[in-house]
Amino acid sequence: MVELEAQIDALWEHRDDVTVVMSEAEAGACVRTAIDLLDRGEARIAERVGDDVVVHQWLKRAILLLFRLTHMETMELGPFEYRDKIPLKQHYEAAGVRVVPGASARWGAFLAPGVILMPSYVNIGARVGSDTMVDTWATVGSCAQIGERVHLSGGVGIGGVLEPPNAVPVMIGDDALIGSRSMIVEGARVGNGSVVGAGTILSGSIPVIDAETGAEVSRGIIPDWCVTVNATRPRSFPGGEFGLPCVLILKRLTEGERHDKAQLNEILRDKGLTT
Numbered sequence: 495m496v497e498l499e500a501q502i503d504a505l506w507e508h509r510d511d512v513t514v515v516m517s518e519a520e521a522g523a524c525v526r527t528a529i530d531l532l533d534r535g536e537a538r539i540a541e542r543v544g545d546d547v548v549v550h551q552w553l554k555r556a557i558l559l560l561f562r563l564t565h566m567e568t569m570e571l572g573p574f575e576y577r578d579k580i581p582l583k584q585h586y587e588a589a590g591v592r593v594v595p596g597a598s599a600r601w602g603a604f605l606a607p608g609v610i611l612m613p614s615y616v617n618i619g620a621r622v623g624s625d626t627m628v629d630t631w632a633t634v635g636s637c638a639q640i641g642e643r644v645h646l647s648g649g650v651g652i653g654g655v656l657e658p659p660n661a662v663p664v665m666i667g668d669d670a671l672i673g674s675r676s677m678i679v680e681g682a683r684v685g686n687g688s689v690v691g692a693g694t695i696l697s698g699s700i701p702v703i704d705a706e707t708g709a710e711v712s713r714g715i716i717p718d719w720c721v722t723v724n725a726t727r728p729r730s731f732p733g734g735e736f737g738l739p740c741v742l743i744l745k746r747l748t749e750g751e752r753h754d755k756a757q758l759n760e761i762l763r764d765k766g767l768t769t
């Protein structure tokens with residue numbers, strides 16, 4: 495893999511004319527080898543190491559090179575016709591993945607055993623961990639990293655990022671629950687075991703605030719084992735006072751504590767909120 499990484503980096507440096515490095519056919523084969531590693535889960539775009547996220551830029555570069563080196567093709571799948579540069583993922587039975595009609599994933603996305611795709615979409619470079627549910631009309635953008643036993647509820651939007659290659663993708667930790675119609679974008683992170691209330695908007699610049707202390711915990715990062723909701727905080731401008739979006743931590747869960755629906759409803763009622 496070290497040699498492959500070096501080849502991809504060399505091709506990237508000469509991406510306007512890859513034949514300086516090797517023939518176009520050889521370059522295409524090299525790039526496809528890298529994408530196959532992503533597709534099989536043998537490599538990943540990014541991973542969490544302690545409190546940091548390590549991005550493997552060469553794999554992002556491989557995806558960007560793939561778009562440069564491939565051409566549009568018409569694909570017919572049953573009664574459907576598509577026109578794209580990248581084929582759809584295949585061999586779900588062998589992978590142990592359940593895919594409901596209306597769902598699709600691109601080649602180069604990894605779906606671990608036990609993943610369930612309701613009518614939804616998973617883009618190239620994304621990684622979805624084992625026993626995770628991608629619910630109806632949810633989307634997992636390019637290079638997003640979704641943990642194990644996660645529930646992406648209906649209509650959730652997980653943002654994608656390819657450029658620049660060093661940009662951190664969205665990271666969702668193991669055992670997280672992302673509520674319906676929430677949007678997690680711009681490299682934002684949700685920690686292990688955390689709950690994100692329905693309709694929450696979390697980007698890399700949105701403050702995450704502890705409801706008990708009023709302290710700003712982070713920008714764009716929900717810590718592990720938290721129950722959170724969408725909120726606003728007042729800010730004064732020359733034109734008046736306006737509520738700017740934030741994410742509010744309502745409760746800290748014990749590590750490993752399961753977040754069943756009855757418990758979540760009780761937490762929300764305690765704070766004067768409704769589900």
